[in-house]
Amino acid sequence: MSAGNRLDDLRRISDAALEVFRGAGADEVGPDILQPADPFLDLLGENIRSRTYVFTDPGGAELCLRPDLTLPVARIYKKRNPECTAERLYCYSGPAFRYQSGAAQEDVAHPREFEQVGIEWFHGPDPTAAEARLAGLTAQALRRAGIADFNMRIGNPGLFRALLEKIDMPDRWRRRLRHQFWRPQAFHALLHSFCANGAAARSEERERQLLDELDGLGLAEAARKVEARLGRENFPLVGGRRPEDIAARLLEQAADRAAEPLAQHAADLIEDYLSIDGEPEACLEKIGALTGAAGIDLSGPLDTFTRRIALLREEGFDMQKARFDAEFGRQFEYYSGFVFQMEAPGAEDEPLAGGGRYDDLLQHLGAPVPVPALGVALHSERIAAAGKAGGQ
16 A cells, blocks of 8 residues: 555545544544653553653653553543533544554554544543443444444453452452453462462562561651662662552562462452353343352442443444453553444454543543543554455
8 A cells, every 4th residue: 555545544534533523522632742651651551551652851851652642632621621520522633653563563553653533522421321322433433434344342341340349358459450450361360369378479588578577567667668678789679660669569468478368269250250251141141140149249330231232232233243351451551441342353453443431540630520531542544454455
């Protein structure tokens, strides 16, 4: 494909999607390409963080080339609506930037500079209806861009959070499991360690000695001891982190050594839940049966799940052809609830579009109140490639 044809295709896809989003009442915005690095490094998750172009400007500010447009649009919402209570829909189109390693550097579906077009919805009055509506708009945009055949995969990190809240374990373990949700191998290793009576805290002798010294201390005093230790020897846990960060993690490890192990039946319940995958209504029945047998009441979240399926049907989706995956959370760690992807048949690892709910993000950016929010981005290069493959 020539550069001219590629640009024409991307412009056509962008115009088609923006027409759908503006027709739904969204105002178009243009976020800055240069962004402060800290929010991206803190909130996007390891997969994106490790591929973000970060640099320091001559004035000493740490900046990045935006690897994604959701967070920049959220910053625009906060700036234009300081009280963060107004309902707003914003759409956008423009380049994003992510490092690609190896052969992917030459892959037209994975360019280092790529086009995104999307929509973000803040303070939708009916969260579940807004989720279904946004998925419906995404399907309309794909069809308008020339993609007639695609599948939908859905997940829900929020449902997993609700399950964790019902299982007896220390809050710090819930927090760490939530954090590892997007890294399945690390998640399952961590879960196993909680059943092994502190196995996660067992390490080299000198680390065990330090854990003994820190056990029972407050964070400030523990940080002072860690800093002194770092000054005396080449302690292997530095990793570029502050003494306070290292001390907080070590205090958790010290607490883990004294904690009762996680009951095996609780770990089995979590593993069984995360293995659920298939047609959404069948998965809903499996989750209800699994949690009911464990004496766990998830009726509220499951009722919402049922209503969401009905609303997605009203948006034109054949839910018997959709797929629910309990372990699916997309790759952005700011997602807090329902997530979805539109995938070309046979190319499930290369989503044409994806998005979901991120109710916690705005408060991490300094919003004074919680801001229910969700959004979706279309991957223009992949849509163009899929259109060519389909002869469109």
